[in-house]
Amino acid sequence: MWRRSLRPLNAYERQHDYRHSPSLRGRFIVVGAFTIILIALLAIKLVFDYSERLADISYDRLLRSALLQMDENVGQIEGEITIDIPWSAFATLAQASDDRVFYKVESSSQGFITGYFNLDSSPALPVEYGTIQFFDRTYSGEVLRFAWLERYITEPDASGTVRTVLAHTRLSREEMAASITQRAVELITLVALVSIALIVIGSQIVLRPLHRIEQVLESRTPGDLTPLTLKTPRETYHLKVVINDFMLRLQSNLEELENYTGNAAHQLRTPIASLKALAENARDIGKPEQQRQALEKIIEQCEALSDTVSFLLNQATISHRLQSQPMGLIDLVQPIRESCRAQALTALRKGVMLCFESELEEAIIVGDTVAIEQMMQNLIENAVRYSVLENGIEQKEVVIRITPMPKIYRVEVIDQGVGISDVDKQRVFERFYRGRYDIAGTGVGLSLVKDITKYHQAEITLSDNHPHGTVVTVDFPAFKFREDS
Amino acid sequence: MKRFIVWFSCLLASVLHAEPIWFGASTAQRVLYINSTLDMSSFRPLLERFVARHPDIRIGYVDVNTLELYYLTVSESAQPSASLVISSAMDLQLKLVNDGFTQPYRSDETERLPSNAKWRSEVFAFSYEPVVMMVNKKAFANIEMPQDRQALLSYIRQNDEDVSGRMGTYDIRKSGVGYLLASQDARQADATWGRMLEAFGSHGVKTYCCSSDIIDDVANGKLVVGYNLLGSYAAQRAANDSNIEMIIPKDYTLMLMRTAVIPKHAPNALDAGLFIDFLLSDEGQSLMTSEELLYPIRASEYEPHFAMPIGPTRTIRTVDLDQQLLVGRDLVKQRRFIKNWELALELSSDD
Known part of the structure; x- marks a missing residue:
């Protein structure tokens, strides 16, 4: 990192x-x-x-x-x-x-x-x-x-x-x-x-x-990251401010890491504890039929755990990538189209159709393709996951749309799922927050999305779809060519 | 002009054939020729002391008149016979330096010399020479002796008969130092000088080439007054002859310096320098006083001296050893001055 x-x-x-x-x-x-x-x-x-x-x-x-x-x-x-x-x-x-x-x-x-x-x-x-x-x-x-x-x-x-x-x-x-x-x-x-x-x-x-x-x-002691209060001349004032800033950043990074580690440990401890419980249960059950069921549950739990781990790893990878890779000029349309293509089959299996709508040949922004792909994957997975829960409609559909706006490219992911309550809208971007625990997920998906948009200086907003469902809107600032200015 | 040149040629020829007086052992390795205007009586002890100090040097001493000495030095400028030129005609010595006929010399002794007693480190004054009058005492048995020029003038007026043909001074045409004294007189007090000339002219003044000849005639009674004589000679003679009296004019006393220069291509500049050092040394300077030879350049400012019995007075007019001396030797000025002098003294230029 x-x-x-x-x-x-x-x-x-x-x-x-x-x-x-x-x-x-x-x-x-x-x-x-x-x-x-x-x-x-x-x-x-x-x-x-x-x-x-x-x-x-x-x-x-x-x-x-x-x-x-x-x-x-x-x-x-x-x-x-x-x-x-x-x-x-x-x-x-x-x-x-x-x-x-x-x-x-x-x-x-x-x-x-x-x-x-x-x-x-x-x-x-x-x-x-x-x-x-x-x-x-x-x-x-x-x-x-x-x-x-x-x-x-x-x-x-x-x-x-x-x-x-x-x-x-x-x-x-x-x-x-x-x-x-x-x-x-x-x-x-x-x-x-x-x-x-x-x-x-x-x-x-x-x-x-x-x-x-x-x-x-x-x-100073190794753990002391408090700002310098030393009285120094004007010429070194900025140096002092920069050092203090740097220490502040270091401190917040450390705090974040601490939180993350704590949360990750917590997130991992719960499924592992439940795994252990399930395994003990399976050991103690005498009947082979019941034992087989218990084992199925164990496997299910393992898959969920694996998902969580891979999310965590993904996030670590992306975070590292964002901090270490310089951004370049990329075409926004291409990674989004790739993500749709990659997820289309998985979604279809769950009975959801992915719709990619864009009339743009290309949309140039400053960014990182891998990060954009990761973001889209998370958004689409979320949308699909929430769509599955809605039972009303037979033909479930998730629309991914890119529209050019003045100075920005707007990317929308629209689902017709159960939607997100207003209280949850405030919190879904927090790390490890899970809107609904009945849905499989790790709680890190949207927080990673938030990180990526922040890194691209993009705006992310959540709104309701009618009659139900959610619209996730991400506005990327368009790269300004010289002739435009 | 042509006559002049012929005259000088004869003069030079006579000088060139003059046999030097030798000092020191004939076996000495080095020979130093000195051309000088100094009378032997004032210089012999100094020369003898020098060769005693430096047995390896032999001195050939040639006594020359001041004006002849100047022309000789100029004519020999390419190959000088003498390595040291000593003269009381400061103006001619300075002109030699200014016109580039001399070479510089520096030593501890010359550095010690006050700056007004040397110029460009090429001409060095080693003794002063007060300019005095001399009278025959017999002529003044009943009258007060004149102590200044005004008194001399009134004496001449009152004793027309006695002084007629019995006054003597330098012939400024033949003597370089005589010309210098006259021109300095004219510079110091032009009106007095004019009246002196007039008085000399109207009383048939006799002109001489040298101080010693005038003093001789004052001593033997041919003259009653000698005007503008070199003080050291006059003092020496007055001390030994009760007939004569040296008078230091009280209105103003001209003070000359005797100077030495080393000609540019001098054959023995090294020993010439040694001799200058000797003249300026404490030994040389005190010898001038103790033997009553000259009035040393580093004489005590407050003590009377045999050549300056009244001691230093405020009326002393020291002739500066600097560029001003060139003015007196300006061609036109010199010609006019001599012409006026001849006119006043009723001498023809053929004399």
Whole structure:
């Protein structure tokens, strides 16, 4: 009836299994640490780019200021363009303490005026007169940062342009960028390490409720199926509810099993006791004729007992099947027709005719063929059994009908037997309830039917037939094809 | 320009043929050539102590004028004769570094040096040099000696006859350090400098190549005043000659640094480094004071020194060892400055 593991694991296997089970905490830490490291690397890359830009921005400001101071001092003396470089310009540059300085001043009319003659003063960017441009270029074996300015000469009687370039090495810039980067990298590394440590600690705390549930469950006595009352965080609330649900189901299953076993024992004990009584009786009877009669009764009783046992077994089989076999798409008409065909002869012997009425080619539902067959067998047997009791009519008939309704298939089993009283209608589906003890039966037939319909999410109802008899109606939900919806 | 080049070529030729003065055993395995502007009187004890400490090194010492030394170092940049270049012309030394003619050197001693006494770990200052005036005491027997430039100017005004042709200073065309001093004077107090030039010009100032020549003439009475002299030389001579008096100008005192660089392709950079370490070591530094040679770079800030008898004052203007020195050596600025100097002193550029 239930799936269960083949055998319990021994201690060594459990250890092995434990060690090879993926760790939730481990996974959490690995993913968390990986994400943090990724973010940290990204941040470091950004800092690298940013620090270089920042250093360039600050030192370009120096260079610009020095260049402008030089440019301001370009003038004309005795018709010649010349420059008197102010000390302050280079005092500004001296703030980039260890950087070598190069410069060149030239005019369009005079050419080279002063500075480093072989310094390449061509602009690196499109020329815009009066606007400073910055660029890197190699000179004297080092990469220099250039500030370049060319403007029209504003002195009277002079024409053309004067070009001033000022360059210094990148030492201070690199130092500044490196110091920014170093600080940032230290900080980022620290933050990343702290975050990872917090994740490690945090994961322990986060997973603690799970361990608590585990401990509570572990310390329970084997028979304790009461719900967990442990106060746990919201995230594990559902787990707790599911565990409680599961235990509830387990409990109800166990209770059902207990009942079933009890009832089954009871049901079996009575016929066996009566068998024993009959057998003793037969032993003690002296006359062979009476003894033979008694033996006939014993055989009859044995048959009834066998029926009961096979019902019980049937129910166990179907229950197991329902719990273990996945349901599939089946044609409802086919198993019902099969059942009718199988029972027709038996019924006819008892003077009942089975009538199968259906205009459907097929009726697709989600279900299990064997279970449907079992259900129909029980219903038809019941109907036949109750029909036999009715003496009024000669031609006894049980009609089995399948009718399509909106969204459902209705299966009806109609007999013209004695019918079922309203009180009994309420109870016939209970296990081992027998409406009338004068009729042969086990009392498990209809309860099994109920189980099967429940499992198929079908509705079963009992109603009276006119003038007498019973109608059993089972409404199966039709399988919805996509095009229908 | 052409004349200039010819002139320098002759100069260089004369320097190249100068025979070095040798220190240390002739059997020593290693030879360290030093080109320096330092007078032998201020340097000999240091050189002797060094070779005593390092018997395996022999030093060939060549005394060169500051400007010549610069051109020599540049012209020899591919294959320098000297492994160590020592000069008081800080601006030319710094320009050598800036223009890429030198190589860096790092040691415990250079790391110990304050950052304002070195640049790029390529030029190292090992001594200070206060810039002073010197007077002949006889000329000032009845008058108060001028203690600053203003006093000197008024003295010149009042004693027209006496000072005419009897003042001496550097020829800034021939002396690198002379040019540096003049340009720093102009930078510190442009107006005063202008009046000094005017006064020098109108009283037939004599120009010299070197401090020692000016001091000689002050001592023997040819000059009454020598202006812008290197303090260590002046102090040494004043201590031994009662005729002369060293005056530290009170309005402001320029403070130079003597520096050493190792040329880029120096044949013996290793020993040049050793020598720098020696100059910067406690031994070298204290030797400068005890033998009254130089004013050490790591001199006590509060104690008077033979080269700086008044002790450190607030009027000291230390010339920074940094990129600003390049401004003074700008082609146009230098040409104009020298031209103005020549005009003021009524010298023709042919002198």
